[in-house]
Amino acid sequence: MSVLDSKVPEGPLKDKWTSYKDKINLVNPANKRLIDVIVVGTGLAGGSAAATLAELGYNVKAFAYQDSPRRAHSIAAQGGINAAKNYQGDGDSTYRLFYDTVKGGDYRSREANVYRLAEVSANIIDQCVAQGVPFARDYGGLLDNRSFGGVLVSRTFYAKGQTGQQLLLGAYSAMNRQIARGKIQMYNRHEMLDVVIVDGKARGIIARNLITGEIERHSAHAVVVASGGYGNVFFLSTNAMGSNVSAGWKIHKKGAFFANPCYTQIHPTCIPRSGDYQSKLTLMSESLRNDGRIWVPKNMEDVIAIREGRKKPTDLSEEERDYYLERRYPAFGNLVPRDVASRAAKERCDAGYGVNATGEAVYLDFASAIQRYGKEQAKIHGIANPSEAKIYELGQKIVEAKYGNLFQMYEKIVDENPYETPMMIYPAVHYTMGGVWVDYNLMTTVPGLYCIGEANFSDHGANRLGASALMQGLADGYFVLPYTIGDYLSDDIRTGKIPTDTPEFDAAEKEVKDRIDFFINNKGTKSVDYFHKKLGKVMWDKCGMSRNEQGLKEAMVEIKAIREEFWKEVSVPGGANEMNPELEKAGRVADFLELGELFAKDALTREESCGGHFREESAEESGPQKGEAKRNDKDFAFVSAWEYKGEPADAVLHKEELEFKDIELKQRSYK
Amino acid sequence: MSGKGMNLTLKIWRQKDAKSKGKMETYKVNDISEHMSFLEMMDVLNEQLIAEGQEPVAFDHDCREGICGMCSMYINGEAHGPDRGVTTCQLHMRMFKDGDTITIEPFRAAAFPVIKDLVVDRTSFERIQQAGGYISVNTSGNTQDANAIPISKHAADEAMDAATCIGCGACVATCKNSSAMLFVGAKVSQYALLPQGQVEAADRVKNMVAQMDLEGFGNCTNTGACEVECPKGISLDNIARMNRELIKASI
Numbered sequence: 001m002s003v004l005d006s007k008v009p010e011g012p013l014k015d016k017w018t019s020y021k022d023k024i025n026l027v028n029p030a031n032k033r034l035i036d037v038i039v040v041g042t043g044l045a046g047g048s049a050a051a052t053l054a055e056l057g058y059n060v061k062a063f064a065y066q067d068s069p070r071r072a073h074s075i076a077a078q079g080g081i082n083a084a085k086n087y088q089g090d091g092d093s094t095y096r097l098f099y100d101t102v103k104g105g106d107y108r109s110r111e112a113n114v115y116r117l118a119e120v121s122a123n124i125i126d127q128c129v130a131q132g133v134p135f136a137r138d139y140g141g142l143l144d145n146r147s148f149g150g151v152l153v154s155r156t157f158y159a160k161g162q163t164g165q166q167l168l169l170g171a172y173s174a175m176n177r178q179i180a181r182g183k184i185q186m187y188n189r190h191e192m193l194d195v196v197i198v199d200g201k202a203r204g205i206i207a208r209n210l211i212t213g214e215i216e217r218h219s220a221h222a223v224v225v226a227s228g229g230y231g232n233v234f235f236l237s238t239n240a241m242g243s244n245v246s247a248g249w250k251i252h253k254k255g256a257f258f259a260n261p262c263y264t265q266i267h268p269t270c271i272p273r274s275g276d277y278q279s280k281l282t283l284m285s286e287s288l289r290n291d292g293r294i295w296v297p298k299n300m301e302d303v304i305a306i307r308e309g310r311k312k313p314t315d316l317s318e319e320e321r322d323y324y325l326e327r328r329y330p331a332f333g334n335l336v337p338r339d340v341a342s343r344a345a346k347e348r349c350d351a352g353y354g355v356n357a358t359g360e361a362v363y364l365d366f367a368s369a370i371q372r373y374g375k376e377q378a379k380i381h382g383i384a385n386p387s388e389a390k391i392y393e394l395g396q397k398i399v400e401a402k403y404g405n406l407f408q409m410y411e412k413i414v415d416e417n418p419y420e421t422p423m424m425i426y427p428a429v430h431y432t433m434g435g436v437w438v439d440y441n442l443m444t445t446v447p448g449l450y451c452i453g454e455a456n457f458s459d460h461g462a463n464r465l466g467a468s469a470l471m472q473g474l475a476d477g478y479f480v481l482p483y484t485i486g487d488y489l490s491d492d493i494r495t496g497k498i499p500t501d502t503p504e505f506d507a508a509e510k511e512v513k514d515r516i517d518f519f520i521n522n523k524g525t526k527s528v529d530y531f532h533k534k535l536g537k538v539m540w541d542k543c544g545m546s547r548n549e550q551g552l553k554e555a556m557v558e559i560k561a562i563r564e565e566f567w568k569e570v571s572v573p574g575g576a577n578e579m580n581p582e583l584e585k586a587g588r589v590a591d592f593l594e595l596g597e598l599f600a601k602d603a604l605t606r607e608e609s610c611g612g613h614f615r616e617e618s619a620e621e622s623g624p625q626k627g628e629a630k631r632n633d634k635d636f637a638f639v640s641a642w643e644y645k646g647e648p649a650d651a652v653l654h655k656e657e658l659e660f661k662d663i664e665l666k667q668r669s670y671k
Numbered sequence: 672m673s674g675k676g677m678n679l680t681l682k683i684w685r686q687k688d689a690k691s692k693g694k695m696e697t698y699k700v701n702d703i704s705e706h707m708s709f710l711e712m713m714d715v716l717n718e719q720l721i722a723e724g725q726e727p728v729a730f731d732h733d734c735r736e737g738i739c740g741m742c743s744m745y746i747n748g749e750a751h752g753p754d755r756g757v758t759t760c761q762l763h764m765r766m767f768k769d770g771d772t773i774t775i776e777p778f779r780a781a782a783f784p785v786i787k788d789l790v791v792d793r794t795s796f797e798r799i800q801q802a803g804g805y806i807s808v809n810t811s812g813n814t815q816d817a818n819a820i821p822i823s824k825h826a827a828d829e830a831m832d833a834a835t836c837i838g839c840g841a842c843v844a845t846c847k848n849s850s851a852m853l854f855v856g857a858k859v860s861q862y863a864l865l866p867q868g869q870v871e872a873a874d875r876v877k878n879m880v881a882q883m884d885l886e887g888f889g890n891c892t893n894t895g896a897c898e899v900e901c902p903k904g905i906s907l908d909n910i911a912r913m914n915r916e917l918i919k920a921s922i
Contacts, residue, residue: 052810067731068797070838071739087818123812130814132806132867134831141821159831165738166834173805180801188794211786240733274706279714280735409737412754412761413708478810527721529714573726578688579787581729582721 004257004641004656007439008112013662014094017116020440021483025490032057035489036220036498038205040192040247042069042175044168044470045453046226048477051174054183056482058489061218062175062184063207065191065242065584070172073228073240074473077164078285078406080146080156081470083121088145092153094118099663101468104150104337105433105461106611106631107665108260110639110658112440113458120479121471125157127478131170135159148466149286150337150670156467161285161406167470171477190216191584192247193512195223195254195449198504202251202449206505206512210584213577215513217505219498221489222448224481225251229432229454231264233592233599234544235536237429238270238283244588245595248436248455256444257641257654259457260434261595262603265464265612266545267430268294268341271413272361281428282413284364285406286466289334291369291399292423294341296353296362298322303353313355313363313422324348332670339463339612339629340670342427346545347627349426356424365422370395427545431469433460433612434602437641437656441484442476445641448488452476457639462611516576519586524571528585531566535559535589535596543596547603548616555600556649563593597648602640605653608632625667633665676702677764680772681716683728686785689792693785695774705765709752710735710742712764730789737761737902740837743844744789745776750841750900758839758902778844782851782887793840795886796854802882803875804858806867826864833860835903842897842905848889853897855883856909863916873920880917 009020027035035058039050042064050062050069064072084097097118102109125143129135135157136144145154159166178184189210196204196219204219230245231237252258269284297303298320305311324344326333336344345362348354355361374395378386381394396419400407407418414424436444436451438458444451453473460468542555566589574580609618609629618630639656678701686693700716707715710732717727733741742759746752752762767773775789783791808814834857842853859876862868868875891910898907 048810055809066733066739066741067793068740068838071733071741073734073739075740076734076736076738085817120812125817126814127808127810127812129817130806130808130867132830132862132865134827134834134861134865135817136831137822137824137827139824141823141827142818159834162738162835165837166831169834173800174810176797176801177805177807179797186797188797238736240739241735242733275704277704277707277711277715279708279711282736408756409761412737412757412763415763415765479812527718529718571721573721573724579729579790582727 002654002656004437004654005439006110006656007441008110009440013112013115016112017119024483024487027486027490027493029057031493033059034496035059035492036061037222037224037485038218038220039063039224039226040205041072041226041228041453041455043072043074043226043228043453044164044171044473045477046224047072047168047171047175048474049224049226049452049481050184051171051178052478052482053485054178060178060184061187061220063187063190063192065189065210067188069175069186069188070169072168073243074168074470075165076240077470078161078283079148079287080158080163080467081124081167082148082155082465082467083125083157083471084118084155085122085125087143088154090153092155096153097121097155100151101459101465102461102663103668104463104465106463106668107461107633107637107660108263108610108639108658109461110458111660111662116480117459117472117475120475123479124471124474128167128170131173133159133166133170146287146290147335149289149335149341150332150465158287161287161403164470167474171474193250193587194508195251196504196508197254197446198498198502201447203498204500204505206508211579213575213580215509217500217509219500221492221495221498222450222485224450224452225436225455226453226477227455229435230592230595231429231432233535233596234429234539235532236273236278236281236540238267238281241280244591246588246591248451249591249595251436251444251446251449251451253644255446255644256449256451257437257643258435258598259437259639259641260462260602261599261642262543262606262613263433263462263611264429265338265431265433266342266427268338268345268427269364269425270428270430271410272356272358272424272426282409283428283430284410284423284425286338288364288403288406291402292334292364292366293323293368294325294334294345294362294364295321295323296348296355300352303355306355307357322353329670336670337463337465342545343614345427360426361424362426363422364425366399366418367422370399370419373398431464433457433462433464437639441487442481443484443488450481450485452481462613515587516583519570519572519583520576522570522572524569526569526571528570528572528582528589531562531570532585532589532592534562535593538562539596539599543600543603546614546616549604552600552604556597556604559593559597559600560649563597566590566593594648598642598651601649601651602642605640606636608636610636624671625669631667676704677767677769677771679703679767682772682774683789684776685728685788688787689784703764705763707764708735708760709746709762709764710760728789729787732760735760738837740839743778743791743839745778745844747774750778750844751902756902756904758837778840780843780849780888782849783840783843795888796838796840796851798886799851799855799879799882800858803871803878806862807871820866822866830861830864833857833864833905833909836905837903839902841900841902843888845896845900846889847894847896848892850891850897851883851888852891852910852913853901853905853907855879856913857905859913859916860909863912872916876913876916876920880913
C-alpha cells in the first residue's frame with residue numbers, strides 16, 4: 001500500500017465532483033472571518049484563489065515578488081484558454097475535452113482531476129466575461145474560437161495574442177475589489193523563503209521584504225503555494241527572469257512530495273537564440289500554427305545556400321520545401337501536439353537541415369495563409385479577378401488582425417518582417433508539467449499545505465496541450481481550491497489566531513537568516529549567473545528534448561559538482577538589509593541546483609518515453625510509428641512522487657498508480 | 672562577436688535607497704552586440720561590476736517580452752528609450768551606434784518615488800485600481816452564459832485595445848505634468864465600452880479619478896506625449912472618453 005492517498009471520490013467519473021461537493025464540510029460565514037489563509041503567488045491560480053477565498057469571507061494574505069499582482073508570468077500567455085462550450089457546434093463536449101487532455105498528456109495524468117477540469121472549464125468563460133474580459137468576438141457579437149494543437153475541434157477562447165494578460169487582469173480586478181475591502185492584505189515585493197510547520201500542519205511562512213530586506217513571520221491556518229513552474233532550471237526558457245522553484249522546493253524540503261520533475265514542455269515555436277549573452281527566450285504563440293506552415297529545405301544545397309546568404313527562403317519553390325509535419329502527420333499536420341512538433345524540429349535540425357547560422361531553426365511560413373485569406377476577402381468584397389498584389393494586401397490585413405502583436409514582437413527582436421519572409425523558430429523550455437504532488441483536494445502531503453496551478457503536477461500528465469494552462473490555473477483558483485480547502489478548515493474554526501512567537505517560527509526564521517548571512521559573507525569569486533548558466537547547459541544538453549541513461553547519469557554527477565562549487569565560490573555583492581537582486585537570485589539558483597539533480601534522477605528512473613519525456617532507449621523500432629516515442633504502460637503507468645531525504649540523489653520514490661477506468665490506453669498517434 | 676561590437680559610455684542614476692540622495696555615475700561597456708536587448712546590455716554591465724567588486728545597478732524587469740510592465744527606465748530622455756511601441760526589455764542595441772553615450776534614469780514623478788537606482792515605487796497605480804478598476808461580480812462561476820449578451824465586435828475590439836495597457840507608467844514619466852490620465856482612461860474605457868461595465872460606470876470613474884488626484888498625479892494639458900511613448904499604443908481617445916464618463920457621472 002502506497003503512502004500516497006489521492007483521495008479520489010468513489011462513483012462514476014462524471015458524478016464524482018458534484019457528489020463530492022455535496023458531501024464535504026463547509027465553514028459558516030461567521031467562522032470564515034476567524035480563519036487566515038496565505039496565498040503565495042498571484043498569477044492566474046494564486047490571484048483567482050486569493051480573490052475567491054476573500055470573497056467567501058476568509059482573511060487572505062497574498063504574496064508576490066513583483067511590484068504588483070498583475071505582473072505574474074501568467075500575463076505572458078498568448079494564445080488562449082480551452083473550454084468545452086461547443087459554441088462552434090463541432091462536436092465538442094466535456095468528455096471530449098477530458099479525453100483530449102488525458103491523451104495529450106500521454107496517459108500520465110490523474111483521470112478524476114482532468115475530468116473535473118473539463119467540467120468546470122465552461123464556468124471559467126462565463127466568469128471571465130462577467131468580469132469584463134474582452135475576448136475576441138465575431139461579427140454577430142458572440143464569442144470566437146480558434147483551434148490548438150492535438151485536438152480536432154475549435155474550443156480555444158482568446159483575446160488577440162494576449163489572452164493570459166486579459167485573464168490575469170480579470171483575476172487582478174477581482175483581487176483589487178477584495179484588497180479595497182480589506183479582505184486581502186497584499187504583500188508586493190515579498191518573497192516566501194520558507195514554510196512553517198506546527199504540529200505537522202502548515203501554519204505560516206517566513207518572507208523577505210525585498211525593499212528593506214526585513215525577514216517577516218506570517219501565520220495562517222492554511223498555506224496555498226501558487227508559485228508557477230520551474231522552467232528556469234534550464235537558465236534559458238520562456239519564463240520570466242524571476243520565475244523560480246523556491247516556494248515549491250522549500251515545501252518539498254519540509255515534507256511535500258515532488259512529482260514527475262522530469263516532465264517538461266519544450267515548446268516548438270520560439271525565437272531561436274542569437275548569442276551567449278541571451279537572457280531569455282521568447283515564445284511565438286501556438287495559435288500561429290493554425291495558419292503557419294512549418295518547413296525546412298528538402299535539399300542540403302539549399303540549406304547551405306540560405307545559411308551563406310546566397311538564397312532567401314522565398315526563392316525556394318513548393319517542390320524544394322519539406323513541410324515535414326504535414327509529411328509525417330497527415331491527420332494533424334502543423335497542429336500536432338507540442339512535444340511531437342518539437343521533436344520533429346530537432347530531428348530535422350540534427351540531420352543538418354537547420355536554416356540559420358547555429359543550425360537550430362526551422363521556418364514558420366504564412367505565405368499560403370495570406371493567399372488563402374486574400375482570396376476569401378476578395379470574394380467577400382466582390383472583387384473579380386483580383387491582382388496578386390491585391391490578394392496579398394487583403395490577406396495580410398487578416399493575418400495582422402489575428403496575430404499582429406506577435407508579428408510586431410518578432411520584428412522587434414529579430415529585425416525581419418515576418419509578413420515578407422518566413423519566421424525562424426526553434427523549440428525552447430516553456431512549461432513544467434511536474435510539480436508538487438497534490439491529492440484530489442489539491443493538498444500536498446503536508447496537512448494544510450496546498451499547491452495549485454503550474455506549481456502542482458496533477459492535470460497535464462507528461463505533456464500539456466496548448467491553451468490548457470490558463471484553464472487549469474483558473475479552475476484551481478476560482479472553482480476547486482475554494483471548495484476543498486473549506487473541508488480542511490472546518491476543523492479549525494476554534495483554533496484562533498496562530499501565534500508567530502513560537503519555537504517553530506524561531507527555527508524557520510533562523511534557517512532563512514543563516515542562509516542569507518552565508519551569501520552576504522561568502523568571499524567567492526563568481527557571480528550567481530555564472531552557476532545558473534552552467535546548470536542550464538547541463539540541463540539542456542542532457543535533460544532536454546531527448547534523454548538517455550548515460551547522459552542522465554552524467555548530469556546527476558555534473559549538477560552535484562556545480563552545486564558544490566556554488567557553495568564555495570558564489571559571490572553576492574551588497575547587504576542583507578536592502579534591496580538586493582543578486583541576493584534574491586542566489587537563493588533561487590541554490591534551489592535550482594538541487595531540483596536539477598532530482599529532475600535528472602526522475603528522468604533516469606522513468607525508462608520509457610511519454611509526452612515531453614523522450615528516452616532514446618524507448619522508441620518504436622519498426623512499423624508505421626518507427627522512431628516515435630514508445631510508452632510502457634505495464635511498468636510506468638504511475639506518478640513518481642519523491643520524498644526529500646537530504647541530498648537529491650537520496651530522494652525516495654513513492655508511486656501513485658494511475659487507473660484509467662473511463663479511457664482506453666492507446667498509442668498516441670497523430671498520423 | 673569578437674571585437675565587432677559597440678563600445679558605449681553609460682551615465683546611470685545611482686541612489687542607495689529612498690532616503691539617500693542620488694547622482695549620475697559613468698560606466699563603460701565594450702563589445703556590445705547589436706542583437707542584444709537593452710537589458711542584456713545592462714546584464715553585461717552588472718556582471719562586469721560584480722567582477723570588479725562593485726554593486727550592480729538595480730532595475731526592475733521580469734518577463735522580458737514586453738507584457739508584464741515591470742521594466743521602466745528613462746533612456747536618453749525617453750521612457751523605454753528611442754524605439755516606438757516597445758518596452759525597455761524589447762529595445763535592442765541596434766538602435767544605438769558605436770561610441771554613443773547613453774543616459775539612463777529612473778521614471779520620474781512625485782507619485783513614483785525612487786526605491787533604489789532605477790527602481791521606482793508604482794503602488795499609486797495599485798491604489799487607483801483598487802478604487803474602482805473592477806466589476807463587482809462574485810467569483811462563483813454561476814453568472815449567466817458567456818454568450819447571453821452579444822457584444823458588437825467593434826466594441827469588444829475597442830475595449831481590448833484599451834485593456835492592453837500594461838501599467839508600466841511610461842505615460843506618467845513622459846508627461847511634463849506627471850499625469851496618469853492615459854493609464855486611468857484606459858481602464859475606465861475598457862469597462863465603459865462593455866455592457867458589463869455599465870452598472871457601476873458612474874461610481875467607477877468618480878472614485879478612480881479622485882484617487883488619481885489624491886496620489887499627486889498632475890493634470891492633462893493635451894500634449895499627447897503619453898500616447899507617443901506608450902509601448903502598447905494606448906490612444907488619447909481614452910482620456911477623452913474618461914472625461915466624458917466623468918461629466919456624465921457628475922450630472
